[in-house]
Amino acid sequence: MERDVTPPPDVSCTALAKTFEGGTRAVDPIDLTFEEGQTTALVGPSGCGKSTLLRMVAGLDTPTSGTVEIGGAPPVSTLRQAGLSMAFQDPSLLPWRTVRGNIELALKLARHRADPAEIDQLIALVGLDGFAETRPAELSGGMRQRAAIARALATRPGLLLLDEPFGAVDELTRRQLSQDLPRIWEARGTTAILVTHSVSEAVQLSDRVIVLSPRPATIMDDITIDLPRPRAGPAARSDAATALTDRVFAALSKGMAERSAPMAAQ
Amino acid sequence: MTKDLNRRTFLGTGAAALGAGTLGLGSARPAMAQTAVSLQLSWLHSAQFAGSYIALDRGWWAESGLAVSLLPGGPNAPVEPPVVSGTALVGISAADYTAAAVAEGAPFKIIGVAMQKNPFVIASLPANPVNEPADLVGKRIGMALANTPVLEALCTLNGVDIDGIDIVPTQYSAQPLLAGEVDCLLCWETDLPVAMDMQGVENQTMLMADHGYAVHSQTYIATEDSLANRRGDLVRLMSGEVRGWEAYRADTDAAARLTLEMHPDAGLDLETQKLQAARQVPLMFSELTDANGFGWWTDDTVAANVETLGLLGRTVSPDLWDRSILEEVHGT
Amino acid sequence: MTSLTIHRPIGPAIERRSRAALGPVVGLLVLLAGWEAAGRLLTEAFVLAAPSEVARYLAAEWALMGRALGVTLTNAAAGFVIGNLAAVLLAAVALVWPRSEGVITGLALLVFCLPLVATGPILRVLFGPGPGPQITLAALAVYYTTLIPLLIGLRAAPQSWFDLVRSYGRGRLSTLVHVRAMASLPYLFAGLQIAAPAAFLGAMVGEFTGAQRGMGVLTVRAIRALDVEMTWAIATLATLVSVAVYLAIGAVARRVLLDEPPVILSAPAVTGRRRRRDGWIDASLVLALALGGWAGALWLFDLNPFFAKGPHDVVEALFLAPDAAATRATIGAALAETAIFLIPGYLAGLLAGAALAMLLILVPVLAGTAMPVAIALRSVPIVTTAPLVVLLIGRGALGTIVLVAVMVFFPTFVACLQGLRQAPGQVMSVLDSYAAGPLTRLVRVRIPAMLPAFFAAARMAVPASVLAVTVVEWLATGAGIGSLMALSASLSDYDVLWASVVLVAALSALGYVLVGRVERRVLAIYAPEQLA
Structure with a gap:
């Protein structure tokens, strides 16, 4: 079943900034490198520009200034080699295709051969066994998001971008997925x-957490998460985990305070 | 007006040839080369044009080398444009419409007159009859408002005060008369009275032509260009018409039957068509045509037309009528 | 792995389907019974044939009717295919070159607003004998109602679907194949459903230009002969065929699609944020292209200036000629007369459509019955109903107003009912939590939710009502601009005819734009998301 796996690249952003047409500054010039083979979480308050940052990395939004390089090349070439997968905030499943059909479409777009057994495996992994031939309209919001994650993993990307992948997933499933999924890409x-x-979620899933301020996004803190895996259950409540979580919260609060005085009261 | 005719004429003839081919008209197919020409009728197929059907059916046009297409009209099919553009060599119009078109710059001539007498009548019921124009005073007349000039002309010709007549705008239908909403109708001799007869309603008509309303109807029109350059075709076409209508006169029932045979999809009723065909004869044939042949007119009848048309607001010159084709046909 | 509870809405779907199947049957039976009763009551009046009489007539004349139907259907089908292909082509151009969309839709609207009375004879001269005008008018009757939904449909996908395709490094072709084409299908089918009866109508009107045979020919014969049974038989047959085609396309759509095609077909007046300047540029371009195209067509086809008037002739007739003032007065009077029928009918149709939709929301039992019947009746061809309404109500103002209202009523009703049902469930739940009554819900939530659909229908109803009023005036009442156009054609007064055509088309397009303006104002308050 082995197939070419696109080699994992590193991603470097240099003086990357985005100002929208109306003049809204979404991201202020930022320098950031995502290490090859690592899982990095971008954490920040709603609307801070973290999704914009991700979209620039994916080549979906054009930066106002600065550059993104994936494995030393611009994002476009990574896209052309289909070395990248993105799971969107909105699951973006095509409603006229079944769960399997949506995964197959991703493989087709990425010019990969579809392997039915592997698709079944992925579907089972996200807890959708029995729903392979179901259309998105008949799935709950959480189920749709899981289907979207399965789709993102199916093309075996070297670079995986996940935008709020578990937003609509219920607490119990989220815990399960947080345990199972990283294993695959790791x-x-x-x-x-x-x-x-x-x-x-950031602390549990990642090797590194980058805390962003409210808009325009700047880096408030860059924290390495060196906890042992698996991190679910008792491990999540360890002193080390608590300390790291507190540090992330502190950075978040500081960002809030700097950006807006009234918010600092909270 | 004729400067642009050539290209259209060429295209038009081509289209007519195509039409004749696809419609498969003409039962006899002689070996001689056929010239395709079209005759634009003024309404849907019915016994109104049965003389032409006879000419076509008996192959009289084909014998003379003409492949004639009879193009039906309709509510959205004015006769003048196809004749002006050359799609049709000849069109069936009426003196008043032709005069209007000429006033707008169309180079038309009337080359034959099928209906010597205008078919407009005042239809009424025997209990409350309109026998002469004076009877109209104090009556309610049902008609389309567009025909008001026609009534005005009739009144002027007969010294009747139109203000004494109550004009009621109605649909073109016998129903308001039957329902007692009006006392009489302005209509054609060959349609609403026929419809009432068919329903067994006794009725009577006063032909306006008998009271000075002289407007030639079902006239044959052609362009000056055709008269100059296609005389042979015009003569052959009109010869067929003359023969066809003489045969029609001999047996109107047969003409009605042929109409239904040739146009099974027109939704026609045989008995109605027979009645209509018979009623048309007195309008088309007279001592004048007996003496000179079908389609004929004299300077006197033209003068009467010019006068009536004047009352309708149309200034026309007797030049509008060109008898040269008929003269060739009848060999005078 | 934890087990997850999933709610699959299969139960309600089945229930909905069975009710949908029963509804039209009940509605149809009620309709038939009322019609038969009225027919029996009015036997003496020569206006109404009962269904039993119609059935008898059809049984006796089935061969004649069958042949006529075959001819008209063939032409309608040809026009349907050509018109829809043209719509797809135009939509493709707008997709490839987005800046052209405003001009394309503007020109398409203008051409769509051209009155049939005027285009018919010109087409006959262009094509000569044969089915050319019938097919062309059928195509002209369908392309706009397909183009507009298609344009919406090709964009009717969330941005993230396009992002998804791009994130795999694929371009516009993949987007078109995998996203746009599929996303536009429901809209295309909805457009085709409306187009099918329209094509039939176009083919029938085309036959008025001098056809040998067909349903249009028989209609003229029946109207002129005041053959009540034949008139009603033709109307019945035309309606049955139109409804059957409508349902057939719906059935195909259901096989291909996951959901019913959307019933609301028109996008908000302006999609996307557009600059006012662009609007003016587009309008000027449309005007320039329309005038250029008009003059160009006259030149290209070498049409005789006796009946084919160019832009300069119309300007001459309206402003420069010695009798220009009289011409303006004649046309103005006719337009005013038409407006007296048109505007009350239009407004009455809109109000009645919206009101009945609201009533049905309050009394939901009726909706399942009324909705399919209304959707079906929407496709009844106007040329066959015009004589019927005149038979029933007479040639007075009321008959015309009623007919216009009927033409506006059905699409408005269907759109409004859809709109009312789209009230967001969560907002309805909030009102539930305050124990709000059905009336409160209607006023507070459903009506605002209905407004986009209402205005979309109101806009599309502008050309439809102009078509209705001119056809009735032309065929039946002999009043107003419809009659003036017919009369000026028969009297060879082509200056007046063309000037009338220009004014009617321009005023229709203007009315459409005006309703769009009102729509923008209202939606800015009640449904800002539609304008974003």
Whole structure:
């Protein structure tokens, strides 16, 4: 079943900034490198520009200034080699395709051969066994998001971008997925960037957490998470984990205070 | 007006040839080369044009080398444009419409007159009859408002005060008369009275032509260009018409039957068509045509037309009528 | 792995389907019974044939009717295919070159607003004998109602679907194949459903230009002969065929699609944020292209200036000629007369459509019955109903107003009912929590939710009502601009005819734009998301 796995790249952003047409500054010039094979979480308050940052990395938004390089090349060439997968905040499943059909479409777009057994495996992994032939309209919001994650993993990307992937997933499933999913991309050595506003999720899933300020996004803190895995259950409540979580919260609060005086009262 | 005719004429003839081919008209197919020409009728197929059907059916045009297409009209099919553009060599119009078109710059001539007498009548019921124009005073007349000039002309010709007549705008239908909403109708001799007869309603008509309303109807029109350059075709076409209508006169029932045979999809009723065909004869044939042949007119009848048309607001010159084709046909 | 509870809405779907199947049957039976009763009551009046009489007539004349139907259907089908292909082509151009969309839709609207009375004879001269005008008018009757939904449909996908395709490094072609084409299908089908009866109508009107045979020919015969049974039989047959085609396309759509096609077909007046300047540039371009195209077509086809008037002739007739003032007065009077029928009918149709939709929301039992019947009746061809309404109500103002209202009513009703049902469930739940009654819900939530659909219908109803009023005036009442156009054609007064055509088309397009303006104002308050 082995197939070419795109080698995991590193991603470097140099003086990357984005100002929208109306003049809104989403991201102020930022320098950031995502290490190859690492999982990095971008944490920040809603609307801080972290999704914009992710979209620039994916080549979906053009930076106003600065550059993004993936494995030393611009994002476009990574896209052309289909070395990248993104799971969107909105699951973006095509409603006229079944769960399997949506995964197959991703493989087709990425010019990969579809392997039915592997698709079944992925579907089972995200807890959707029995729903392979179901259309998105008949799935709950959480189920749709899981299907979207399965789709993102199916093309075996070297770089995996996840934008609030568990937003609509219920607490219990989220815990399960947080345990199961990283195993897959870690085993493949994938470089993963995760955007989330959940501090606990960031600490549990990543090797590194970057805390962003409210808009325009600047880096408030860059924290290495060197906890042993698996991190679910008792491990999540360890002193080390608590300390790291507190540090993330502190950075978040500081960012809030700097950006807006009234918010600092909270 | 004729400067642009050539290209259209060419295209038009081509289209007519195509039409004749696809419609498969003409039962006899002689070996001689056929010239395709079209005759634009003024309404949907019915016994109103049965003389032409006879000419077509008996192959009289084909014998003379003409492949004639009879193009039906309709509510959205004015006759003048196809004749002006050359799609049709000849069109069936009426003196008043032709005069209007000429006033707008169309180079038309009337080359034959099928209806010597205008078919407009005042239809009424025997219990409350309109026998002469004076009877109209104090009556309610049902008609389309667009025909008001026609009534005005009739009144002027007969010294009747139109203000004494109550004009009621109605749909073109016998129903308001039957329902007693009006006392009489302004209509054609060949349609609403026929419809009432078919329903067994006794009725009577006063032909306006008998009271000075002289407007030639079902006239054949052609362009000056055709008269100059296609005389042979015009003569052959009109010869067929003359023969066809003489045969029609001999047996109107047969003409009605042929109409239904040739146009099974027109939704026609045989008995109605027979009645209509018979009623048309007195309008088309007279001592004048007996003496000179079908389609004929004299300077006197033209003068009467010019006068009536004047009352309708149309200034026309007797030049509008060109008898040269008929003269060739009838060999005078 | 934890087990997850999933709610699959299969139960309600089945329930909905069975009710949908029963509704039209009940509605149809009620309709038939009322019609038969009225027919029996009015036997003496020569206006109404009962269904039993119609059935008898059809049984006796089935061969004649069958042949006519075959001819008209063939032409309608050809026009349907050509018109829809043209719509797809135009939509493709707008997609490839987005800046052109405003001009394309503007020109398409203008051409769509051209009155049939005027285009018919010109087409006949262009094509000569044969089915050319029938097919062309059928195509002209369908392309706009397909183009507009298609343009919406090709964009009717969330940005993230396009992002998804791009994130795998694929371009516009993949987007078109995998996202846009599929996303536009429901809209395309909805457009085709409306187009099918319109094509039939176009083919029938085309036959008025001098066709040998067909349903249009028989209609003229029946109207002129005041053959009540034949008139009603033709109307019945035309309606049955139109409804059957409508349902057939719906059935195909259901096989292909996951959901019913959307019933609301028109996008908000302006999609996307557009600059006012662009609007003016587009309008000027549309005007320039329309005038250029008009003059160009006259030149290209070498049409005789006796009946084919160019822009300069119309300007001459309206402003420069010695009798220009009289011409303006004639046309103005006719337009005013038409407006007296048109505006009350238009407004009455809109109000009645919206009101009945609201009533049905309050009394939901009726909705399942009324909705399919209304959707079906929307496709009844106007040329066959015009004589019927005149038979029933007479040639007076009321008959015309009623007919216009009917033409506006059905699409408005269907759109409004859809709109009312789209009230967001969560907002309804909030009102539930305050124990709000059905009336409060209607006023506070459903009506605002209905407004986009209402205005979309109101806009599309502008050309439809102009078509209705001119056809009735032309075929039945002999009043107003419709009659003036017919009369000026028969009297060879082509200056007046063309000037009338220009004014009617321009005023229709203007009315459409004006309703769009009102729509923007209202939606800015009640449904700002539609304008974003």
